[in-house]
Amino acid sequence: MEILFTFPHTRGAIRAEKVLLEHEIAVSMMPLPSQLGAGCGLSLRLNKDREEEARQILQAADVQWEDIYDLPL
Numbered sequence: 001m002e003i004l005f006t007f008p009h010t011r012g013a014i015r016a017e018k019v020l021l022e023h024e025i026a027v028s029m030m031p032l033p034s035q036l037g038a039g040c041g042l043s044l045r046l047n048k049d050r051e052e053e054a055r056q057i058l059q060a061a062d063v064q065w066e067d068i069y070d071l072p073l
Helices: 010-022 048-060
Strands: 002-006 028-031 042-047 067-071
Touching: 002 048, 010 028, 010 042, 010 048, 042 048, 048 067
Parallel strands: none
Antiparallel strands: 002 042, 002 067, 028 042
């Protein structure tokens, strides 16, 4: 199963991708699905089994996300 992190700002999505990749967490940047609203227009997709680790890494790096959704929506 996969999850989707959404972000309030484009710079947050880009920074989150960089930080997670540096910690060897595989992520894919993708457009925000239209049913989730406008947001910043970008989201990160990753394996659900890495969710807690990703949360901790992003918190430690002071990267804010908006929400996390299970896929498929």
